[in-house]
Amino acid sequence: MKWERIPVGPIQANAYILSHTDGSCVIFDPGAEGDRIVQHIEKQQLTPLAILLTHAHFDHIGGIHEVRAKWDLPIYLHQQEKEWLTDPTLNGSAYFGGQVIVRHEPTCIAGEQTLQIGAFTFDLLETPGHSPGSISYYCKEVEAVFSGDVLFAGSIGRTDLPGGNYEQLLRSIHDKLLALPEETIVLSGHGRETTIGAEMDTNPFLHGF
Structure with a gap:
């Protein structure tokens, strides 16, 4: 099992x-350039099983249409952000010069649980x-969390977007x-990977809380 990062948009x-x-x-957070994501998966000769969303801000959902046009995949999302897919004000696209709307019905997640999708746990x-329905997906097999x-x-x-709360x-x-x-x-939504230990030791936002 392995992960690949594709910065998009x-x-x-x-x-x-x-x-x-x-x-x-x-597929986690296909936020833009959906056709490029599709081409990458086809080049690797992979069979996608699902789209997993950490949250529903526009830069994490904007490529869903192209991916779904190729494969009829379920979309997993926290139930608190179900309405964000079709509301540019909630998903933030209205504030950044665009209107991102995803009309596909998601599979809503509520509460902490174990999610099994094919061979993935x-x-x-x-x-x-950061948002009310932010989810982190921890995969023990690769010792990684998609945060x-x-x-x-x-x-x-x-935390300055709708529903954000610093504390x-x-x-x-x-x-x-x-x-x-x-x-x-x-495995963060922007930038390079890090580790839990490194952030415990060096992240200035986490000290003194």
């Missing part, structure tokens, strides 16, 4: 492809603060993400 949001040795894969962690815009290398997610974000990071093994790779 003008904000360079990270889409991820997590693939299994059986040839299947799942994820522990779902509710990590609100969206909750935690970055040396930084944390912004809640810090609580989510401390209670959920920092509880993971220190060697866990953090």
Whole structure:
């Protein structure tokens, strides 16, 4: 099992492809350039099983239409952000000169649970603060957590968009993400990967909370 990062769109949001040795894969946050993501998967001769969203901001959902035009995949999203897919004000695109609308019905997630999709197993962690329905997907098999815009290398997610809450974000990071093994790779929504241990030691936003 391996992961690949594909920065997409003008904000360079990270889409991820997590693939299994059986040839299947799942797609995290296809935020833009959906055709490019499709071509990458086809080149690797992978069979996608699902789209997993860490949250529903426009730069994480903008490529869904092209991906779904190729494959009829379920879209997993926290139930608190179901309406964000079709509301440019909630998903933030209205503030950045665009109108991102996704009309596909998602499979809504509620509560922390184990999600099994084919050969993939994820522990779902509710990590609100950047947005009300932010989810982090922990995959023990690759010792990685797909954290969206909750935690970055040396930084944390912004909280000045609708539904953001700074104290809640810090609580989510401390209670959920920092509880993971220190060697866990953090695959963030923007920028390079880091580890839980590195952020515990060096992230200035996490000290003194």
